[in-house]
Amino acid sequence: MSMVNIALSGLNANRVAMNVTAQNVANVNTPGYSRQQALTAAVHGGVSNAQSPGMGVEVTSIRRVTDQFVVKQTWSTNTMSSYAEKFTTNMSLLENTLGADGFSLSAGLDSLFASLHDATTKPESIPLRQQIINESEALSRRFNTLNESLYNQHKDMSDQRTAAVAHGNSLIENIAEVNKKIVEMQGTGGNPAQLMDTRDALVGELSKVMEVRTTEQADGSIQVALASGQPLVMGGDFGQLKATPDPTDPYLADMHIEFAKQTFAIADSVGGQLGSINDYQTEVLKPYQTAIDDMARSLADEFNAVLATGTDLNGNPGAPLFTYDPANPAASLDITNLKAAELAFSSDGTPGNSDVLKDLIDISSKPVAITGFGSLSLNDAFTAMVGETAIKARQAEADYQAKNSMSEQAIAARNNLSAVNSDEEAANLMTFANAHNANMKVISTANQLFDSVIQLF
Structure with a gap:
């Protein structure tokens, strides 16, 4: 037998x-x-x-x-590609915003100073004076709408962070649950291959949200942690990512991990989509908002200071043309209720005298301090911002193409080894x-x- x-x-x-x-x-x-x-x-x-x-x-x-080294390469390149994709999307949006006609501070400044030049032909002309007031108000609206657009994008980044944190926490919990099932199946002599594929897919999705590191355990489970070491998953136990609003800005957040009744602070960028959101807010969006606030403040202060040296058509001392809230200059920039005859274009009260008007025109080329851009004219400051944004947007796109190519190559390497032929x-x-x-x-x-x-x- x-x-x-x-x-x-x-x-x-x-x-x-x-x-x-x-x-x-x-x-x-x-x-x-x-x-x-x-x-x-x-x-x-x-x-x-x-x-x-x-x-x-x-x-x-x-x-x-399978080869876990190859799989981890797909996770690593996932993180870089997701970071770059999110960053280039945001930079492209910012570039389009700053380049739009309705948001162009340069166009508004050009129109305002053009109206000042027109008024030099007849400084006492009420229509020409009124045009200056109209252009001043239009420029104020440009500052307001541009600031609002950046503010809305800043808020949208916060909303995206909230969604990414929720998605990441769901993935973390699912990975821990699959860990349990794998350990149980291996303990009873079963084949956990499909569960391991599921876990790899979950970790791959998590790597898009944030950069992670994994360690295989003898019982078939894996430990998952942030790149900076904070634990996310240990066997069947898991932590939760938390985003606490910054006291100085509710749309920024301090990140930490809560695991087993302990709290682990996250000082560095977590990479992936969450890291991209944070870096874009802190390295691009917030500095630009500060620079635009500086422009609005400088515009108002310079105009009001020059007008204070003159006399209006009624013989009264010069009054301010612009007003703003020091806490948020670009959002609050507005014109006062100044009438056309009350624009103080003459230092001695003579209606045809335009010496103060010429000082106003000189503001167009006067250097002012703009955070992040140095000392330069208002028009040059905005032009520099637009140019810098275009360069960063092109760099971000090139970086995304490179990182995406690396991700595709890593996935292809994994498929060549593990996929069905x-x-x-x-x-x-x-x-x-x-x-x-x-x-x-x-x-x-x-x-x-x-x-x-x-x-x-």
Whole structure:
């Protein structure tokens, strides 16, 4: 009966191998699926029987074809690509905002100073004076709307952070839950391959939200932590990411991890989408808001200071043209209720005198201190901001293209190793089917031999 038993073991082993192949073929289009292989080993014969060739074959395990180093490369490049994608999207939006006609401070400044130039032909003209007031108000509105647009983008970044934190926490919890199932299945001798694929996919999604590091454990679970070391998942236990509003700005946030009743501060950027949101807010958006506030403040202060040196058409001392809230200059910039005749263009009260008006015109080229851009004229400051934004936007796009290419290459490397190849599986299926049929032939031959022996009696 040894011949039959050996052949039966071959039948069973090749049947398992065909089942594994069928599973692979069924999942040829399943994203993230790792193909499997049935690993076999010869069953040795009895130690007391030197004539035994062995006892057949057995399936020792079903191997999940993967390389964790390659998988981790996909997670790492995921993080960089997601960061770059979010950053270039935001920079593109900012570039479009600053370049829009309705938000252009340069166009507003040009119109205002053009109206001042027009007034030099007849400084006492009420229509020409009124045009100056109109252009001043229009410029104020440009500051207001530009500030509002940047404020809305700042708020939108906060909303995106909230959504990303919620998504990240959901993924963290799911990874811990899958960890538990993998440990349980391995403990009972099951095959956790599909669960491991699911966990890899969850970690891959988490790596888009933030940069993570993983460590494999002997029980089949993994530990997940931020790149800076704060724990996220340990076996079936998990932490939660928290974003606490900054006391000085409710749309900025201090990040920390709550894990096992402990709180771990996050001092550095977490990478991925969350890191991109934070870096864009703190390194681009907030500094630009500050610079625009400086422009609004300087415009109002310079105009009001020059007008204070003059006398209006009624012989009264010069009054301010602009007003603003020092706490938020660009958002609150407005004109006073000054009338056209009350613009103090003359230092001595003579209606045709325009010496103060010329001082106002000189403001167009007067250097003022703008945070982040140095000392330069208002028009040059905004032009520099637009130019810097365009450069950063192009750099961000180039960085995204490079990082995205790296991510695609890492995914391709993973797929080359782990994804199902239909041609390869077809060949395997034919091989295992032939082996299965050969073992059937062995059993048939053994039966024929047995029948022949029986007929001898």
